[in-house]
Amino acid sequence: MTSVLICCDKFKGSATSAAVSKALGQGLENAGHTVFISPLADGGDGTLDAFDSLGYLRESAQVRGSNGEIIEAQYALKDDTAVIEIARACGLDLASPEGTTPTSEFARNAGSWGVGDLILAALDQGARRIIIGLGGSVTTDAGCGMAQALGVEFLRADGSEITDIKDMGSVHDIRGDQVDPRISHTEFIVASDVRNPLCGPDGAAMIYGPQKGLNTQDVAEVDQMIYHFSQVVQQALGKDNVSTTPGAGAAGGLGFMAIALLAAEMQSGVDMILNETGGDAMLDRADLVITGEGRIDEQTLSGKAPAGIAQRARSRNIPVVAVCGQNQLDSDSAGQLFEAIYSLADFEADISECIRHPLPILTRIGAEIARRHLLTE
The missing domain is CATH 3.40.50.10350 (Glycerate kinase; domain 1)
Incomplete structure (x- = not known):
């Protein structure tokens, strides 16, 4: 047979x-x-569906969407492993359900806070291993919003805190003493088949920014903004060359912050699914x-x-x-x-x-x- x-x-x-x-x-x-x-699945939309057949149960959480408003998003949980599909918190389809391209203003202010909110929700339910599927995001914030949700503070030169994504280029230092201590005791895996670096001609803004609403001027400015942002983050965290790691540009740079802040292991979506x-x-x-x-x-x-x-x-x-x-x-x-x-x-x-x-x-x-x-x- x-x-x-x-x-x-x-x-x-x-x-x-x-x-x-x-x-x-x-x-x-x-x-x-x-x-x-x-x-x-490749780490994008459909990742949770792929885990349904493996005995994972859906959980719901109140999180911030890409515009900062509260929405309900699902993640999957089995034993101490959670699976997060970032598009359910800051997805392009959520921001533009009719398929239209978001406005430039929206694109420059879109944040990934909801991904951090989902991580905290999963930790509250006992997760100590979290798989994050990167794909389908509307953000190009290099994971700034996610980091803020987890307790990181981004500071200007005068010590004031940056809260708006559009002001990321003013970051001078970061403060991490309020980061949830469970983060350092949790295993993170990020799944994506995107291999782009964070910045430059093949980076998150240049390649994927236009479909998220960034115009030609925006693309150049956002690329410079997240480059500066990444240099400050890398220096503060004692991490070198994370921004040039293949996959750092995935999901508008969430790949970068997952590696830098969460010490996440980067896997292709196929490898992750077959391994699991x-x-x-x-x-x-x-x-x-x-x-x-x-x-x-x-x-x-x-x-x-x-x-x-x-x-x-x-x-x-x-x-x-x-x-x-x-x-x-x-x-x-x-x-x-x-x-x-x-x-x-x-x-x-x-x-x-x-x-x-x-x-x-x-x-x-x-x-x-x-x-x-x-x-x-």
Whole structure:
């Protein structure tokens, strides 16, 4: 009997990772094959959904949103491990639910306080190990807001405290004697597939600022502001070169502050998920791996979750098939990682039907994969 590992990311706006995998698995099991399912996420939205299948329970907390107003946000908890998806506190989708780009004023003042609030809520519930999924933020504050929520004070040269994100460039020193003492006794893991540094041409403001509402002038000014801010923070904390660490620019620079203040370990989203779920052990038992996401394109090949699992499988000489809503890769590019790519659009011409009711189509695709790629005893 052939064993298949299904490790799919969410089809955003259409189906969760777990639902996609279950539907595919039904088609394969009907054909007589053994199916293992491991959830997949890249540290962005969908990370909590991936942990639901692992026995984590959702907890709710009152936190500050990116504009400072109180909102309710969820995190996940199991035993002494908590999982935080930062987009639930300071996400772009929360700030702009209709998909419009935030204003310049909003973007320059957006803060990550809610992430710190979620950390404190998790600590209050007994968490001593916290996984933070970085992705989908509306902020470019280098984690200033998160640090403030945890007790750090940022001071001007005259000793007055900075409270507004837009004034970060005036920071002269920091005071950390009010930082929650539980922080130093907690293990932090940050998960992101973004490898950008904090500042410069490949930094948080330059690359991601425009989609968050920063205009051309803002981008240059914010980049300089967070560069100055990072130098003061690094000197005060006795940390060198954190701002240039790959991933420091993730989530508007939250990666930087997580490393500098929380002494967090940076992992790729794929590595984090596979480590937590035992996905590597499942890989060792698989004859075929199926992965995918809503849209497969050139970005998929640049370190996104399906590419990560495909690379691990291929290093073990396990063939990999991809499934998606829409495939925008040519055959040569696709062949770098995948034996074949199956898209919902290949099986259902009505795109709206693919979006509204993807699961029956995915079951059909599972059966087709079994027919084409697996031997039936």
